[in-house]
Amino acid sequence: MTEAPSLPRARAEIDLGALRSNLRTLRAAVTPRVRIMAVLKADAYGHGAVRCARAALDAGADWLGTATPHEALALRDAGITDVPLMCWLWAPGDPWDQGIEAGLDMSVSDMWALEEAARAAKALGRAARIQLKADTGLGRNGCPPADWPELVRAALIAQARGHIEVTGLWSHLARADEPHHPSVAAQLGVFRSMLDHAERAGVRPRVRHLANSAAALTLPASHFDLVRPGIALYGLSPGPELGTSAELGLRPVMTLKASLALVKQVPAGHGVGYGHRYVTRDTTTLGLVPLGYADGVPRHASGRGPVLVGDRVRTVAGSVAMDQFTVDLGGDTPPPGTEAVLFGPGLRGEPTAQDWAAAAGTLAYEIVTRVGARVPRVAVDAADEHT
Template identity: 75%
Template sequence: MTETPPPRRARAEIDLGALRANVRTLRARVSPHTQVMAVVKADAYGHGALRCARAALDAGATWLGTATPHEALALRAAGITGPRIMCWLWTPGDPWAEGIEADLDMSVSDMWALEEVVEAARVTGRTARIQLKADTGLGRNGCQPADWPQLVDRALKAESDGLVKVTGLWSHFACADEPGHPSIGAQLDLFRMLLEHAEKAGAEPEVRHLANSPATLTLPETHFDLVRPGIAMYGVSPSPEIGSSADFGLRPVMSLKAGIALVKQVPAGHGVSYGHHYVTERETRLGLVPLGYADGIPRHASGRGPVLVGGRLRTVAGRVAMDQFVVDLDGDAVLPGAEAVLFGPGDRGEPTAEDWAVAADTIAYEIVTRIGARVPRVYLNERDDAEAVPGE
């Protein structure tokens, strides 16, 4: 069968070969007894949760992680039934019973959550798998240390009643991407103390985990039984100040491309896009790129975002609009349909997601995650071949 050609208007190319290679690189950084949880929340950081989950599992990940229970349930419904799936961002009234029936590992950070999951276990007649999360200093989700003894005691009581099984104890770093930050050691010490309390009280977790992407890459003492790489799995450096993707042996998975929709000659002094923040200095040619902030292109990168067109790096001319933006082709003979590469791995001269992050004064996590649903994902290297070179 002939493969459907990629859409010329716009597409996000997702290199699953690169993703598998990244997972293998991350696995190589941890000890053999440490498992890898592939975090596929937010539609796998914009890359497509189902395809990326399968590729990560092919490469040796043994857990999947999502933020919401709905993300986790969607993976189960799509046929991912074997591996453990953990979800951690619950709100009152969320589908605890469905989570139990789908055999999810569900994070509990407060007494209200424990009460809801226990009630759901009673209703379903099944034991719920729960993981207790401690706030060791991030100040977001997680149980405060002062409340930890009560949460642990109540969870172990529910476990003795056969209603729950405490499968994990975990927390999350605030500043793991800043080596030497004093909070890192403080959080690690507190996590160890809270683990000791829970285990002395009778907890026998399957996994204890703390390490996110930067900790997986740079803090081996934080790996415990499982690591949770997210952005690193997609080949984006979690800390550009420490090293690039290439420095960590990772390759960016997403490339964002579009076909030039229109090329036209304009005179000097011609205003471009809303507000005329860009005015041509001389007679030139303008190229129209059919992507805008409705597709996730940051408006804040207006006048700064880099684009590779016709073998040369250009800059967004004027404001990014909802559906389109303009580049000044500087008289070059570029034709409609020519490829514009907003970002990719960077090894062919194209910008990277990090370059766009700098242009938009944000982080590369946001650049890839915000690419909208109307940009089709085109998957490359779907066949798992451990010997293949990513991108070939």
Template identity: 70%
Template sequence: MSETASLPSAPLRARAEIDLAALRANVRTLRAKASGAAVMAVVKSDAYGHGAVPCARAALAAGATWLGTATPEEALVLRAAGLTDVRILCWLWTPGGPWREAVEADLDVAVSGMWALREVTAAARQAGRPARVQLKADTGLGRNGCQPGDWAGLVTEALRAERDGLIRITGLWSHFACADEPGHPSIAAQLTRFREMLAYAEGQGVTPEVRHIANSPATLTVPESHFDLVRTGIALYGVSPAPELGTPAELGLRPVMTLSASVALVKQVPGGHGVSYGHHYTTAGETTLGLIPVGYADGVPRHASGAGPVLVGGKWRTVAGRIAMDQFVVDLGGDEPAEGEEAVLFGPGDRGEPTAQDWARAAGTIAYEIVTRIGSRVPRVYVDEDREDRRTQ
């Protein structure tokens, strides 16, 4: 086992245990579902809260061949950690970004418009080497990406820069809007538009290394979208992209993160006792309360006040009253677990504990947000690292 930092030998206030064996198994499942396409492990936002570098290494050891980040800064951290012999795509750029650093680090950079093409070609001139550029098409998501009406101009200018030796067009790609909604008409419409934009670019002379549009839900349910590469994000971490697609177990996935804390205090209180700010919860009768020392500063969603589930002493408990910045309370119903006993907020569910999806339901959000928002003061504790992970260092 390794940890994110040097941790005390005493029990931790809280911990997010990251099961790298589960992550590797998820990669193997996704590779099997990818119809022969290569697999990109998306490790943006610190690997959705799981830790980018350890998760990237584990994913590569299990057969992923690309890494993906949102920002160039995230990608540069991976390079600095020694992940130098793997392709990394970063796609969220703003004017004045670290283009030259990205070019010199041999990153693949996404270009969605003329301003970005101008900046990356200028950086390539400064660096004295061509930039690896992937042109992104907006096929209907309406976020980043080049609109179909502007595609011809972007392709023309990119090909000119390629002929001048300033860039290499390594990819053509897009992103789905509703792949997590089975049968949504936009899925077929975006695929049709993507094929049209691919055909135009390739007809003009673009010869990309990879063409890709499939995210996690499309990897799992839309095989015709796999092309050369699939970008797997949330599924990599064993979280279902949407309840409508199935549970993690039904999709062949296993949740990677288990969030737990040590019970800080157990005390008896009389009936009618208010609990936490605003007294939105009042005890129905004499009972015991348990103090759980994590709160919204740790990423526990305040919107789950009065609803978030926790496993304490082998039983599901519910957050009593408001979740505060550093702590919340559960009504133990007269039970008296010892201080220091484990309280599990979420995990795979094997021991009867809640899952990230249960917390998402309680907070009115999605499971992506539950795992990604867990804050930096909760130590990540990595289990089941193996030699294959270390070989990618």
């Protein structure tokens, strides 16, 4: 994150007070003994991992989590060293040795990963902290039930040799955002069965965990020892069946805005943008917003994306280009530099990330995560109603 210039071309404001409030909302949704892992993958869903990690810890997060080892190591390099940190998406040849030295909890779903972790641990003379992942029905990473006994047996042998310590057992739900879907109960049953097998075999995990944001908010039976909120931490609803952010007590953390780079009058019948997919009906004014698909504005929202300029919501006129797009101001003549808000909490009438997701036919997750690196993230700390 960088400090914004006095008249920024564009910026994403990250409200750390909102993030802390969201973590407290999540804390209230689980029983006191259940710990919370703040998920910071993909640069904290585009919000900036280091500052979000520190804000989450300030609000009482017990663990941090990332997808890749490189994301986790970057947090350690930033000085976040006194908290358990898990990463789960490993590939052959990834830096197991660095993960061991950094004290990471590293997920293992298959024999190749267990073997690489054990080799690295043997070379270092230090046990690797390993969490075994079960595939309970999501069909992505994780060990299938048929292969689970072999993986558990091999992990216990490696642990007896001092090469690894099995610190956790975990899995991931496929349809927790549809809480009444039968797959949710089915996955819970499979997870309990796989836990039972591992524990009867001699595994003594420190944590067992299954729940993502949706399950943390709505499914107490899935909470076990730890929940792993991701998108809810950033104030977005995990799914429409669960309610809006406001209904869930969440405050969106990111606001994306820019300054109009140009305002000009054009005649009726004037084509706008590549392909002239928008043609003015009357004499009007156009406003140029200096953000495009290189900055994460989805091209699929061409002609549909909403933008607040002044006190009115406008619509993207024509195609979103790489670096810019245009809105039809309907004859209004705000000066260059006027603020254009693409999305935010919605409290001032501005669109939300969910509005952009609907316009682009995608998820709000993608809208915030795809905001590009050349858009500076600027930390703000709005009034925190809980302090």
